[in-house]
Amino acid sequence: MWHKVNLLSVLTFALLFSWGCQPKNKDANLMIQKEINEGWTFRQLNEGEWLPATVPGTVHTDLMKNGIIEDPYYRLNELDVQWVDKVDWEYQTTFLVDENILERDRVQLDFKGLDTYADIFVNGELIFNADNMFRRWQADVKDLLNEGENELRILFHSPIVEGLKQYDANGFVYPGAENDQAERGQVEGNKRVSIYTRKAGYHYGWDWGPRLVTSGIWRPVTIQAWDNARIENLQIIQHEVSDERATLTAVFEVEAEKKGKATLSVKNDGAVLATANIHLQHGVKTYKVDFEIQNPKLWWTNGLGEAHLYDITGELALGKRTITENTRIGIRTLELVREKDDHGTSFYFKLNGHPVFMKGANTIPNDIFLPRVTDENYRKMIETARKSNMNMLRVWGGGVYEDDLFYDLCDENGILVWQDFMFACAMFPNDKSFLENIRKEAVDNVKRLRNHPSIALWCGNNEILTAWNTWGWKGQAEKQGADVPEKVWQAYVDIFHKTLPEVVSEYDPQRSYWGSSPSSGMGVQADLVNGDEHYWGVWWGKEPFNTYATHLARFMSEYGFQSFPEISTVKKYAAPEDYDIYSDVMKSHQRSSIGNGTIEYYMLKEYRRPKDFESFLYVNHVLQAEGIKFGLEGHRRAMPYTMGSLYWQLNDVWPVASWSSTDYYQKWKALQYYVKKGFSPVLVSPYEDELKLKVGIVNDRLEQVNAQLILKMMDFDGQVIWETASLAEIPANSSRDYFNENKHEFLYRKDTRNLLLSAELIENGKTISRNIYFFRPFKELDIPHPQVDYSITKTDSGFDIELKTDKLAKNVYLQIADEKGFFSDNYFDMLPGEKLTVSLETEMSEEKLSEALTVRTLDDAF
Structure with missing residues (x-):
């Protein structure tokens, strides 16, 4: 088999940078790079036979493919696989190396993702120990390789056993981590050990996800070989932008084996923009080349213009050898504006000189088993955001830094990314090695993502600050000793006020850092007048839906309401005997502690009890959509005071009842259709404000809209009892009311059980927004049976x-x-x-x- 692969490599080398049987003129060669993804086997450490494995992959998915465990997403199977994370696993394969690779100056193994505690051996020699899922791990292996066959073995230690060691060694218990489902996971003493491991928090469970603590090679492994030097990283820094030109700097991070003369070039679509002669220094050094782009096309968010991208190539010429590195950029100015005003301190994003209301959602990973997330999953996800008129997604801090494709697609579709660092809902340690691990993790990911025009903000964590101040965590610390609160808080400061902002300042200084979401500034508790807000009074507080439109902060970065998936998805994880929201299976596929009962509570306030289970699912979808509609529209009407609305959440990690607007199979729920309309560039929005009946119009466009506003009150059989039409001149980037009447006078002697108000905006003969308003809950309406x-x-x-x-x-x-x-x-x-x-x-x-x-x-x- 390998002889056939090498023969193909000879024939296709010039295009594929291939592997083995290379020409002997090394100066003509590019870097040799080959993914090691074949011939893998695995087993429980020192037990049983070696079984076929998939790389990238996880232990759980390999066990499923070999028939050792059942699908943990089906019914209650999750409970039967909790043993998997308590034992160690080993993976091995062999790979071929020929003379040409061994002649290179450097040969390196590159691991883009190891989950998580891993010992890596080449031909029986330990080359390093990994302990962070989010980092890229590299090791020089030339001296360990043999010509011909070589063995690569990876030993994965149980993340639970490793976590327990650190938990037991600590002198106190860190507050938080309530989403760590240790009891479900049958962990010794129900100890929540997740905080000690730099691993996706949601693997240990969350209030929308299962507890499946994975191990495995979750991103590709490659072998790389090169001579003289390579471009380790190419950063593009933007300076000034005008209609005539954009000034930029290309920062080449070059790893060189020896000193020497070289030439750096910057190209766009093959055209040379700038060159510079340099003297390479041994080791890893940076070199800068200034360049300009004439008459630049700007990058805009979805709905405001083209998300124009420039393909930039950096070249390093060493004699006859040329090394290249490609990247893409978007030319735009973007700033987080924090200015004092009559209310407090603003919080909004200004793009290319224009304040832009952020419309979007929070995202979580698309699967518990991350290697199962396909390119098509990502494409559907971002296409959903684009179709739904979104311009921002928040990558939440309990998941992962997403694959490159996610950010590429956001770049292409004009979707900004609020990027959390991977910390959520727990206090974390701050010993020296842990902090250094975090620093390297941050450096890896900031450097990987900083060229993407979609990256809008780096955020330290999700909800930790507000939890420390208001969820009783400080009290939990105080009960363990007088000095414990100070130790715990100092760890917070070390991570979120020092380590992470220092990395952003050094490696991506043009972007803002926000310490915690929600908050009102570095270490300042969130309020409604100075920062971002997570509002959960609806749902957790059982407050009515209409409070979404009145509980307003400067930026609403989380709010949400749950629904089950549709029946076709439920059939994939439940049997007909499970079709009851209080069955064991339906309760297991609902991780909110108040979940199914809260859905039912809100449903019965708005609707009669559905006649059967499938009807319950349908009404639940409508309930969720109608509830969140209050938030979407209320937040937009409140601009410019409120300048962002990111609901929780866009997607799911498994088939489950959750706050998502698309289910695990990426099917749109009712909410996603409502979002598409609620985030339309121009929105007409009837609403009640205390004793007033109003119609607001929001215009996100950067030019005035001249439209006809048609309002009609009609009964459910179609008889119009009142109507009016007027010209609405809607200023650019604005929100204001265009109808304002006393509700009781307007509805005097009218039977509102049989009435609706239709609001329609028509521009150039085309309806650009329509909204229908009902004056009572559905269960109080005299709805006819239509044909x-x-x-x-x-x-x-x-x-x-x-x-x-x-x-x-x-x-x-x-x-x-x-x-x-x-x-x-x-x-x-x-x-x-x-x-x-x-x-x-x-x-x-x-x-x-x-x-x-x-x-x-x-x-x-x-």
């Missing part, structure tokens, strides 16, 4: 479905059973007599669609 008819027309990408209703059709819900497809709209209201067309992207046949398609309205659910 909804439809017809189907074949299209290139699927079908157009034309619908018509005779009466008000509430939350029209299209389903195609378990078939694959995407509806352009769903869960929408139709006015009496209205016709509309929904597109379905699918590969189904028309015959199959006719069998699978169902159309429901909300009155069917009771």
Whole structure:
């Protein structure tokens, strides 16, 4: 097999930088780089036979593929696999090395992700010990290699056993880590050990995820060989930008084996922008080359313009040898504006000189088993954000620094990224080695991501500051000794006020650092007038949905409400006997301590009890969407006081009841369709404000909108009892009210059980926003049973479905059973007599669609 691979490498070397049988003229060669991803086997340490393994992968997924464990996502299987993280595992493979590799100046193994405590051996020799999932690990191995076959072995130590050692050695228990499901994980003494390990916190459990503490080679392993020098990193620093030019600096980080003359060049699409002659120094050094781009095209967020990107190539010429490094940049100015005003201190992002309201969501990893996240998963995720009119995603601090593709896609689609460092909901240690580990982790990831125009902010942690001040953590520390609170707080300061901001200042000084989310500044507890806010009065506090629109901070970085996934997803993890929200399986796939009961509590305040389990899921989707709608629209109407709305959360790590707007299989819930409309560039929004009935209009565009505002009050059979039309001149980047009436006078002697208010904005003959407002909860409305008819027309990408209703059709819900497809709209209201067309992207046949398609309205659910 290997002889065939090497023969192919000879034939394709010039294109593939391949491996083995290389030409002997070394100066003509580029770096040799080969992924070591074949022939892997694994076993429990010193036990049993060696079994086939997949790299990148995890122990759990390898055990599943070999039939040792069942899918832990199905029913209650998660409980049966908790033994996996208590034992050690070993992986091994062999790889070939030829004479040409051994002749190179340097040969290195590069591990982009090891999860987590790992001893790495080459031909029986220990080359290093890894202890951080988030770091890149590299080691020189030339002196250990043989020509021909070589052995690579990795021993993974149990993260639980290692954590217990550190837990027991510490003189006190750090507060927090309540999401560490140690009891479910059958950990000795229910000890929460997650904080001692630089590993994704959500692996130990969270209030939307299972407890599956993985080990494994989770990112690629490569062998690299080169001569003389290589470009270790290429940073592009932007200085001034005008219509005529952008001034920039390319910072080359070069690792050289010896001193010598060299030439650095910066190119864009092959055109040379600048060159510089340098004297290389031995070791790792940086060299700067200034350059300009004439008449630059700016990078804009989704909805404001093109997210234009420049392909930049850095070249290092050494005699006849040229080493290259490629990167992409977007030219834009971006700043976090913190200025005193009449209310407090602002918190908003200014892009290319314009304040921009941030519309988006929080994200978590797409799977517990990270190597299962495909490029297609990432593409669907960012496409969902783009289609939904988002311009920011927050990468939450209990997961991982995402793969490069995630940030590439955000760059391409104009999605800014609020990037947390990986710390969430716990206090952490600060011994010298732990702090140094954190520092190296931060350096690795800041350097990896800093060229992306999508990176907007580095944030130290999720909710730790507010938890220390208001969740009783300080009291937990005080009970363990008078000096414990000071020790715990000093650890916080060392990590979040020193180590992390120092890394950002040194390696990415043009971006802002924010110590904790939420907060009002470095070490300052969050309030509503000075910073960002996580609002959980709705849900945890059982406050009514309309408080979303009145509990307003300068930037709303978290808020949310739960729903189950749709029935086709539930079928993938539950059996029919589990179809009850209080069954053991449904409770297990619900990790919020108040979850299913809270969903039911809010549902019965707004709706009657659904007639069956599937109807419960449908109504739950609508409940979630209608609730979050208060927040989306209320936050936008409050601009410029409030300048961001990031709901919790966009996605799921497994099939579960959670706060997500798309489920584990990336199916859109009702909420995602509501988000798309609620984040539209121009929004019309009817609402009640105490005794007033108002209609607000928000315009995110950077130019004035001239539109016709049409307001109609009609009954559910279609009779219009009041209407008005007016010209609305909506200034650029603004929010204001265009209708303001006393609610009681306006509704005097009107039966609001049978009335709605339709608000529509028409620009150049096209509806750009429409919103329907009801004056009572659904259970108090006299909803008729509508007749909804439809017809189907074949299209290139699927079908157009034309619908018509005779009466008000509430939350029209299209389903195609378990078939694959995407509806352009769903869960929408139709006015009496209205016709509309929904597109379905699918590969189904028309015959199959006719069998699978169902159309429901909300009155069917009771």
